[in-house]
Amino acid sequence: METIALEAHVRELLERARGTSGGRAAETLYGGHEHALRQTLLALTAGAGLAEHESPGEATLLVLHGHVRLSSGDASWEGRSGDLLTIPDARHALDAVEDSAVLLTVVKGP
Numbered sequence: 001m002e003t004i005a006l007e008a009h010v011r012e013l014l015e016r017a018r019g020t021s022g023g024r025a026a027e028t029l030y031g032g033h034e035h036a037l038r039q040t041l042l043a044l045t046a047g048a049g050l051a052e053h054e055s056p057g058e059a060t061l062l063v064l065h066g067h068v069r070l071s072s073g074d075a076s077w078e079g080r081s082g083d084l085l086t087i088p089d090a091r092h093a094l095d096a097v098e099d100s101a102v103l104l105t106v107v108k109g110p
Contacts (some may be wrong), residue, residue, distance in 0.1 A: 057109040064102060066097070
């Protein structure tokens with residue numbers, strides 16, 4: 001069993017994101033190509049985001065720090081620290097309203 005100190009990872013990834021031109025950094029904490037479940041910590045600086053994309057399976061987004069906006073089509077949802085957002089099974093985008101860190105959990109479909 002492994003314990004991961006999320007707060008320390010959030011601080012580290014936000015610092016890395018601030019040092020990139022795209023304003024983002026990510027680290028897979030669990031899973032990967034050999035697992036159905038994958039958990040990825042993603043840090044975004046204010047104004048940075050992920051352009052519209054497909055999800056490879058069922059997914060949720062736990063906001064660990066900051067404020068994000070998840071959008072799909074004409075709909076959008078706000079998430080702040082402690083909020084859990086269900087990612088729609090449709091093309092979607094993610095934008096950081098302020099410096100933010102989220103835990104993306106994905107279960108790949110069959």
